[in-house]
Amino acid sequence: MGMREFRKRVNLFFNGEKALPGFHADNLRVLKKNIGFLDEPRFKEAWEFGRSGNKHAFGKKRDVPDIRWRAHVCCWAASNALSLEGDFVEFGVNGGLVSMTVCEYLNFGKQDRTFWLFDTFAGIPTESLSGEAAEKAKRANDGLYSDVYEIAKRNFSKFENARLVRGTLPETLDASPVGKIAYLSVDLNVAKYERECIERVWDRIVPGAPIVLDDYAFQGHEDQYEMWNEFATAWGHMVLTLPTGQGLIIKH
Ligand SMILES: C[S@@+](CC[C@H](N)C(=O)[O-])C[C@H]1O[C@@H](n2cnc3c(N)ncnc32)[C@H](O)[C@@H]1O
Numbered sequence: 001m002g003m004r005e006f007r008k009r010v011n012l013f014f015n016g017e018k019a020l021p022g023f024h025a026d027n028l029r030v031l032k033k034n035i036g037f038l039d040e041p042r043f044k045e046a047w048e049f050g051r052s053g054n055k056h057a058f059g060k061k062r063d064v065p066d067i068r069w070r071a072h073v074c075c076w077a078a079s080n081a082l083s084l085e086g087d088f089v090e091f092g093v094n095g096g097l098v099s100m101t102v103c104e105y106l107n108f109g110k111q112d113r114t115f116w117l118f119d120t121f122a123g124i125p126t127e128s129l130s131g132e133a134a135e136k137a138k139r140a141n142d143g144l145y146s147d148v149y150e151i152a153k154r155n156f157s158k159f160e161n162a163r164l165v166r167g168t169l170p171e172t173l174d175a176s177p178v179g180k181i182a183y184l185s186v187d188l189n190v191a192k193y194e195r196e197c198i199e200r201v202w203d204r205i206v207p208g209a210p211i212v213l214d215d216y217a218f219q220g221h222e223d224q225y226e227m228w229n230e231f232a233t234a235w236g237h238m239v240l241t242l243p244t245g246q247g248l249i250i251k252h
Contacts, residue, residue, distance in 0.1 A: 023038075025066040025067075025068065025069070026065060026067050026068075026069065026070065026245075027245070028243055028244055028245075030243075037072050038068060042105060043072065043105060045104065046071075046075065046100075046102075046104035047068055047071055047101050049100055049101065050071065050097045050100035050104065051064045051097070053095065053097075053154070054096070054100070054151075054155070056095075056148075056151060057094055057095025057148045057151050058095070058144065059145070059146060067097070067244075069244045070214065070244045071097070071098050071102070073212060073242060073244060073246055073248070074098050074099075074102050074212055075101065075102055075105045077183060077185075077210035077212050077248070078105070078210075079106065080208075080210060081182040081183035081209060082106065082111065082182075084182035084183075084206050084208050084209055085180055085182060086183075086204075086206050086209065087116060087178060087179065087182065088108075088113065088114070088116070088181075088182065088183040088184075088185075089115075089116045089118070089178060089183070089184050089201070090116070090117050090184075090185040090186075090187065091169055091173075091185070091194065092118070092185075092187035092188040092189065092214070093117045093119040093121070094119060094121070094145065094148055094152070095151050095152055096117065096152050096155045096156060098185065098214075099115065099156075099162075100155050100156065102185075103115065103156065103159050108159045109160055109161060111161065113182070114161050114162075114163055115156075115159065115162040115163065116163055116165060116178055117152070117156065117164045117165065118173065118176075118197075119152070119164075120168055121149035121164070121166050122145065122146070122147045122148070122149065123137075123140070123141040123144075123146070124137040124145070124188070124189065124190060124193075125168045126141070128192075129190065129192065133190060133192065133223070137189075137190060140189065149166060152164055169196070170193065170196040170197050170200055173197060173201070174200070178204065179204065180204055180206050181205045181206065182206055182209050183209060184205060184209065184211045185211075186198065186211065186213050186214065187214035187215065189221070190224075191223040191226075191227040194224060194227065195227050195231065198211075207251055207252055208250065208251065208252070210249070210250055210251075211249040212246055212247075212248055213228055213239065213246060213247035213249070214246055215246075216241065217242070217245045217246070217247060225247075228247055228249075232249055236252075237249050237250075237251070237252070
């Protein structure tokens with residue numbers, strides 16, 4: 001082994017992933033790409049707004065995860081959606097990391113539309129789940145989620161047109177007057193609930209609208225992957241797999 005290789009290995013041993021080249025975060029490593037969006041002042045400010053608002057929303061043991069690339073995808077999708085008629089919707093908000101970033105990025109308070117933000121704001125309801133799905137949800141509730149309603153209320157308070165809807169989906173959706181949808185972000189982490197929600201709103205999503213699936217290609221989320229593939233195919237659509245693990249559907 002040459003000296004150079006030896007140094008590389010020592011560096012890798014002590015610094016782990018950080019010693020490798022390129023951008024690395026959120027289980028994504030990118031080499032030799034221009035990724036200036038991360039330094040775009042408007043995006044940086046929006047991300048910082050979301051990040052700082054979520055410091056206490058991820059359980060005691062976890063820092064706010066660096067999901068900037070996922071947030072960038074949502075900012076891009078939501079920006080495009082501004083040219084379409086309809087409201088914005090997120091299923092699965094927690095403290096609002098992604099949607100706060102989107103709202104700040106788009107100066108959402110000035111937009112003539114509503115952002116519907118659906119969540120229990122206290123973790124995944126387990127009563128109607130069984131088997132592995134119920135076990136997984138319980139684990140997530142124990143390790144990750146707590147009552148974040150007050151945090152979420154504060155986080156979106158400067159956007160008068162952001163409406164937090166607290167309670168169990170899909171029931172809360174049935175009780176809310178959501179009309180046309182121009183942007184949809186789905187992040188419930190449970191295939192059954194995501195399916196129940198998309199089936200209810202599919203007809204209201206306008207042509208050209210982006211649907212961002214947060215967990216689509218993540219290992220350990222195969223039930224969501226299969227459900228979305230089956231749903232998209234049934235409607236003559238195809239899900240784009242993004243390297244972030246998100247899925248993207250453009251409604252046509
Ligand atoms: C991964 S978190 C969402 C993270 C969020 N998108 C962000 O940007 O930080 C998933 C959320 O889905 C919510 N959730 C899951 N199933 C639900 C259901 N049936 N009804 C309401 N909320 C639900 C949980 O309470 C949790 O806050």
